[in-house]
Amino acid sequence: xxxAVLELDVGAPGHGGFCVARHDGRAVFVRHALPGERVRAxxxxxxxxxxxxxxxxxxxxxxxxxxxxxxxxxxxxxGGCDWxxxxxxxxxxxxATVVAEQLRRLAGLDVExxxxxVSGSSDGLGWRTxxxxxxxxxxxxxxxxxxxxxxxxxxxxxxxxxxxxxVGAERVRWPGVAAVEVIASAGAGERAVIVTPRRRGRIAVPxxxxxxxxxxxxxPGSRRRSRPARAGVHEVAAGRRWQVSGTGFWQVHPGAADxxxxxxxxxxxxxxxxxxxxxxxxxxxxxxxxxxxxxPAGSVVAVEAAASAVADARHNLADLPQVQVRRGRVDAAAxxxxxxxxxxxxxxxxxxxxxxxxxxxxxxxxPRAVAYVACDPAALARDVAAFAAADYRLxxxxxxxxxPMTAHVECVALLAPDGPR
Ligand SMILES: C[S@@+](CC[C@H](N)C(=O)[O-])C[C@H]1O[C@@H](n2cnc3c(N)ncnc32)[C@H](O)[C@@H]1O
Numbered sequence: 001x002x003x004a005v006l007e008l009d010v011g012a013p014g015h016g017g018f019c020v021a022r023h024d025g026r027a028v029f030v031r032h033a034l035p036g037e038r039v040r041a042x043x044x045x046x047x048x049x050x051x052x053x054x055x056x057x058x059x060x061x062x063x064x065x066x067x068x069x070x071x072x073x074x075x076x077x078x079g080g081c082d083w084x085x086x087x088x089x090x091x092x093x094x095x096a097t098v099v100a101e102q103l104r105r106l107a108g109l110d111v112e113x114x115x116x117x118v119s120g121s122s123d124g125l126g127w128r129t130x131x132x133x134x135x136x137x138x139x140x141x142x143x144x145x146x147x148x149x150x151x152x153x154x155x156x157x158x159x160x161x162x163x164x165x166x167v168g169a170e171r172v173r174w175p176g177v178a179a180v181e182v183i184a185s186a187g188a189g190e191r192a193v194i195v196t197p198r199r200r201g202r203i204a205v206p207x208x209x210x211x212x213x214x215x216x217x218x219x220p221g222s223r224r225r226s227r228p229a230r231a232g233v234h235e236v237a238a239g240r241r242w243q244v245s246g247t248g249f250w251q252v253h254p255g256a257a258d259x260x261x262x263x264x265x266x267x268x269x270x271x272x273x274x275x276x277x278x279x280x281x282x283x284x285x286x287x288x289x290x291x292x293x294x295x296p297a298g299s300v301v302a303v304e305a306a307a308s309a310v311a312d313a314r315h316n317l318a319d320l321p322q323v324q325v326r327r328g329r330v331d332a333a334a335x336x337x338x339x340x341x342x343x344x345x346x347x348x349x350x351x352x353x354x355x356x357x358x359x360x361x362x363x364x365x366x367p368r369a370v371a372y373v374a375c376d377p378a379a380l381a382r383d384v385a386a387f388a389a390a391d392y393r394l395x396x397x398x399x400x401x402x403x404p405m406t407a408h409v410e411c412v413a414l415l416a417p418d419g420p421r
Contacts, residue, residue, distance in 0.1 A: 001046045006053060010037045013094040015102060015378055017082025017407030018052070028053050031146065032075055032085060034062035035094075042075065045147070052147075064090035069125060070158045070405075072143075078154060079146030082407040088124045092117065092401050095409040099377040099399055106381035107388065115399045115409055120186075120255035124404030128159045130252045132181045137198075139173035141180065159405050161254065167191055172206040181247060186254035187236025194231060194247055215246065232312075237261070238289055242316050248309045249282045253402040260412060261289045263398050264371040267414040268344050273297040276344040279330045279362075280304065284313035284323070286346040286373075291320040298322055301340050305329050330354075332361035345370040353379025356386040363390030370415040380411055391418045 008021035010033040018029040021041070027050040033039045038060035041053035054075035058065070068074065068084035083091045092115040100113045121127035133141045134151045142153040154170050163184025174180055179196040192213040197203050205214050215231035232245035237257030244250045251257050264286055270276060270293035278287040281302035290300045300323045304310050310327040317323045328334055330349070335358065342365045347354055353376065354362075362370065370392065374380035384394050396414035403409065 001043050001051065004043045005040050005056065006043065007059075008033075008039055008041050008053070008055075010035055010039060010055075012101070013098055013407075015098050015407075021053075023051065026050060030055055031082065032056075033058070034064055034086060034090075036060075037062050037065070062090075069123075072152055072154050072157075077145065078143045078152040079148065080143045080157070081159060081405040084405050088117075088404060091124070091404065095401065095407065096399065098407070099380075099397075099409060099411060102377040102381040103384065103394075103397075106378060107385040107394070109381075109384065109394060111394070111397055113397065113399055115401050117401050118253060118255040118259050120253060121404060125158045126161055127253050127255075127404060128157070129161045129164065129186050129254055130181065130183045130250070131157060131160045131164050132179060133169055134179055135174045135177045139175040139177065141170045141172075141174055161186065163189065163191055167193060167207055167209065167212065169193065169207060174206060176201065176203050183233050185233035185235045185244075188234040188241065190233040192231040192233050217247075237285065240288060240316070242283055242285070243312045244283050245308045245312050248306065248312055251402065256400070256402045256410070257285055259400055259402075260373060260410070261285060263400075263412040264346055264373065265289055265293060267371050267396055267398075267412065268346075268369050270294050270298075270344055274343040275341040276300045276346070277340050277342045278302040278346045278348075280348045280350070281313060281325070281346075282309050282348070284317045284325065286348065286371075287313070287323050287325070288317055288320060290344065290346065291317070291323045294322065296322055299324070299341075301326060301338075303328055303330050303334070330358065332357040335361035335365070339365070341365075342367045344368065346373065347371070348373040349379070351376045351379060353383050354386075355383070356389070359383055359386035360390050363387060363392055366417065368417070372411075372413040372415060374411045374413065375408065377409065377411060380413060384413065384415070387415045392416065393418055 010019045018031045021028045033055040039055035040057040041055045043053045045052035072078040073084035096113040096115045103109045136151045142151040164182045178198045181194040183192045196217045213231035235242040238261045272295040274294045276290040281304045287302035302325045313325045345367045392415040395416045399411045
């Protein structure tokens with residue numbers, strides 16, 4: 001069946017940058033299409049219960065369809081963007097539909113979702129301040145094709161920020177290199193590249209820029225494995241300057257950090273003297289904002305697993321004695337062991353979400369409010385269901401378009417206890 005071309009009437013968007021059609025009773029996940037379109041789609045993958053396909057011809061186009069600004073977007077090409085062929089406002093409606101559908105299906109909730117635009121990119125391009133490029137064995141740089149290890153060479157990535165593009169990593173060859181991450185901080189205007197070599201030996205870095213910080217990730221098995229890559233940048237957000245080393249986590253959209261801290265503070269309404277925990281705290285972004293609100297009479301515990309992020313957080317938050325940064329894995333056992341006092345919780349897990357045992361342990365602390373920052377709406381919906389089982393209900397949801405042109409969307413959810421605390 002792979003390679004067959006099907007005539008399809010395309011339906012609603014699904015979670016992952018496709019729309020759903022049906023063929024012979026089977027679901028078909030169609031990329032490069034839009035709801036309401038009729039397309040001819042080439043099957044790219046066959047599974048027992050569904051097919052994947054790429055729309056290769058549109059016979060009835062949606063009014064939301066546009067010509068993709070990027071020449072590398074399209075069937076069989078770069079897998080980085082899913083919605084280049086869609087008007088920006090319609091992209092946000094597609095994402096809102098997906099978030100609402102995940103909450104309905106996985107948490108049994110009917111929620112009206114609006115995906116808010118974020119300033120910093122009015123045309124959906126030029127926003128990505130961190131880009132991880134893949135490198136072919138011949139040194140040519142590009143981005144991965146969809147669901148593939150194959151590299152699509154790109155002369156320029158249109159969603160990359162001007163600072164990333166100024167490095168020009170895509171326009172030179174990188175022999176002996178497996179991957180190059182280019183970082184360009186938005187506020188501080190600094191640039192760094194982090195190079196992953198293929199093998200031991202000297203690597204000549206083919207871009208020259210006196211302002212560029214360069215570092216190498218250790219090869220697997222090397223004795224330097226546990227040392228974090230050093231080169232990094234400073235970022236500016238929430239009225240503060242942040243040190244972010246190596247590949248340490250920082251939101252990639254220049255408007256993201258400010259918009260998220262504002263949403264979290266607005267939902268939690270932290271009060272002077274309260275206790276708070278910031279789980280999956282990265283370099284300390286939310287801990288700083290919580291600390292400012294709870295003041296010197298309150299306290300904040302930030303927990304993060306990555307050593308370099310913990311070191312950055314301790315540096316970044318050194319002027320806030322009410323914050324304690326702990327290095328460790330966030331899990332139910334750790335929460336049960338510490339039983340930290342928590343009026344408030346910020347929960348910002350990786351894509352896999354928090355999971356039901358951690359959610360139950362957190363609910364056991366009986367915080368008056370939990371702000372959940374989610375990069376995956378399915379994980380969010382599963383965790384919202386777990387909170388509901390522990391008598392915490394979803395009382396507010398905001399969603400932000402922090403990843404224009406892609407199917408990704410960031411949500412901030414407020415969970416509060418049912419009834420008196
Ligand atoms: C989505 S980032 C959030 C970072 C931070 N809240 C921010 O907004 O900048 C998730 C963070 O969780 C950390 N992490 C992932 N799994 C973890 C775990 N099991 N325990 C503790 N930290 C973890 C990662 O290193 C990363 O810094």
